[in-house]
Amino acid sequence: MALIDDVKVALRVSTTDAGITSQISDLIEEAKLDLCHTADISRASVTSPDALVKGAIKCYCGYIWTEDSTEKERLKACYDDYKAKLAMSTQYGTYEPEEDVQDEESLDDRPDNTD
Secondary structure, X not given: XXXXXHHHHHHOOXXXXXXXXXXXXXXXXHHHHHHHHHOOOOHHHHHOOOHHHHHHHHHHHHHHHOXXXXXXXXXXXXXXXHHHHHHHOHHHOOOOOOXXXXXXXXXXXXXXXXX
């Protein structure tokens, strides 16, 4: 099953409405970015997610999607727990900056001002 379908099931959404499906796709991308930036998960881990990463993504999407405050609290705690587990595991690597991001000038590339 595709990730979008897994998330729709978790959210209890059965519609094929393009607008709603687009919103859910955006939430999935937000979750992936959040995992990369805040838990130092590699892009490869979120591009081909295993069950643990999928669980985190579903909790994130549910947390944002639901309007029930008790459920929102539970899902946020669940997502934070997943993030902590993923961040501690060496299996998921560390965050890799986007290809188009410019690195700061290397110390070796700076002019020598010791004259």
